[in-house]
Every structure is written in structure tokens, then in C-alpha cells.
Amino acid sequence: MSALLKLVKVETRLFLRDSATVVFGVLFPTGLLLGLGSIPALREPSPETGGLRSIDVWAPTALVFGMVMIAVQHIPAVIATYRERGILRRLSTTPAHPRSVLLAQMIVAFASVVVSAALMILLAWAVLDIAPPERPLQLAVAFVAGYAALLGIGMISAAVVRTSSAANQLGTLLFVALMFFGGAFLPRALMPEVLREAGEFIPPGLQALTSAWSAEAGQITATAGGQPFWLQIAIMAGIAVAASAVAAKLFRWE
Numbered sequence: 512m513s514a515l516l517k518l519v520k521v522e523t524r525l526f527l528r529d530s531a532t533v534v535f536g537v538l539f540p541t542g543l544l545l546g547l548g549s550i551p552a553l554r555e556p557s558p559e560t561g562g563l564r565s566i567d568v569w570a571p572t573a574l575v576f577g578m579v580m581i582a583v584q585h586i587p588a589v590i591a592t593y594r595e596r597g598i599l600r601r602l603s604t605t606p607a608h609p610r611s612v613l614l615a616q617m618i619v620a621f622a623s624v625v626v627s628a629a630l631m632i633l634l635a636w637a638v639l640d641i642a643p644p645e646r647p648l649q650l651a652v653a654f655v656a657g658y659a660a661l662l663g664i665g666m667i668s669a670a671v672v673r674t675s676s677a678a679n680q681l682g683t684l685l686f687v688a689l690m691f692f693g694g695a696f697l698p699r700a701l702m703p704e705v706l707r708e709a710g711e712f713i714p715p716g717l718q719a720l721t722s723a724w725s726a727e728a729g730q731i732t733a734t735a736g737g738q739p740f741w742l743q744i745a746i747m748a749g750i751a752v753a754a755s756a757v758a759a760k761l762f763r764w765e
Contacts, residue, residue: 518615526619529585536581537623541631544573548639563727570641571717571724572695574654577627578715579689581620582661584682587669589616591678599764617662624658642725649740650723656747657715661689663754664714670761693717711738712746719743 527533544566547553553565590613593599602612635641644650668685672678690696694710694717711718722740738746 515611515615518611519618522612522615522619523622525589526623532581532585532623536577536585537627537630539580540573540577540627541634543576544570544631544635545638548635548641554639563725566639567641567725568721570635571721573631573635574628574720575657575690575693575695575715575717578624578654578658578661579686579693579695581624582658582665583668583685583689584665584679586616586620586662586665587672587682588675588678590669591672592675594763594765595674597765620662621658628654644724645726646723650720652744653716653719653723653740653747656744656751657720659751660714660716660747660754663751663758664689666758667754667761670758670763689713689715711743714747714750716743716747719747 547569548566553569556562556564590599593612599612632643636643664685665682668678668681672681692706692709693713693715694707718738719740
């Protein structure tokens, strides 16, 4: 355990030195929400949203930016770099097994998305008067399940790429695909029905996060006959388990 704690401290220092990841993975969701909140039209209640402001409905979407970026871009790039430089291979000959390095990396990454979410929720309430999540426990469950699904996909990427450059390229493609098909780039109400329905099965499960944050917002963004909350959670959990199993099967230390 002491070795793992030391690795966590090392990975934390390395994470904090990566200014791009800190800015875009941790701070960007809050900055984006505050930036959009500065637009007067988005702070006006609308009959189309049941009296809610557009910024209230969109707020849960900001959460997923940091989650997706950390899981499918940052983690695979770091692991690919360690493999490319032979760090994982060399660690296999020391008491610090490479698995401990991966675990430490995942712990630090998860802590970063939790900090990002907490910061966004707090400042959204303090600055934009966006109500905190109505069902915090369900939001926490949706957050963990969604991030686990993203992490499983990210680990498949980390398993198959051999260089940091390839990891960055694949991570960017995954980021764009997950954000688009998951319904984060466009308001779900404006998306074709097939994409809205597909978004309920795309990590990190934006619809489940939205429903947990606000029941009214969840109803506005849900598709007709949309999946129940706990079924969406089960889908995310299933993706997490399946993707992790595939990643473990494909993963190579060298």
C-alpha cells in the first residue's frame, strides 16, 4: 500500500505539471459553463424548456467534457508514453509492478474529474444561480458508471496504440465521436431522433446525468420512450465491464 501511495503522489505531481490536461480536463468545464452563462439569452427562462433557463438545462453537459477528455485522451497518452519509453518494462523488474502504475494513474485521473465536477457544480450555483443536483446520490452513481464506461474505452485505446502520437490521434477521434453521438455538442432537442436514442447508449450516459441533476431538464432532453434511469446505469456498467475485459485481453506491457 505504501508503494501505491508513493506512486499516486508521483503521478499527481506529473499530472499537475501537465498544464494542458489541467486546463482542459479540470478547469475547462467550469470555464465553458461560466462563459455560456455570460450570454444574456441563455439566462432567460423559456416556455420551450418549461420555464427553465437554457443554461440550467445545459449545465449537466459541461460535466462530460472533463470526463471524456481525461478518460480517452489523457490516460491512453500517458500509458502509451510509458510503454514507448520502456518505463513499464523496466518497472516489471522492480517491486513497483506496472499494474501499480496503472492503478495510480487511474486514481489520480478519477480524482481529477471529481474535482472538476465539484468545482463546476459549486461555481454554477454561486455565480449563475444554477440549482445543485436534485438527486446527488443518483448523480454520483451516474457519474461513476459513466466514467467507468469511458475508462474502459480509454483502456482499449491504451492497449492497442504503441506511441504517444498515435494515442493522441485516436484519443481526439474518440473524444469527438463520444461527444457528438452522446449528445454533448448539440442540444438533444435539435438532434435527429436516431442520434438522440443512440445517445442513451453512448458513454458517459449524458441523459442519466441530466435526469439526476434535474427531473425537469431530464424530461426536456429525453427521447420519447427513453430508457429508464437505472437501465441507463446498467448499460454504462455493462459497457465498462465489457470494455475493461477487452482491454485486459489486448494489453501489452511492451
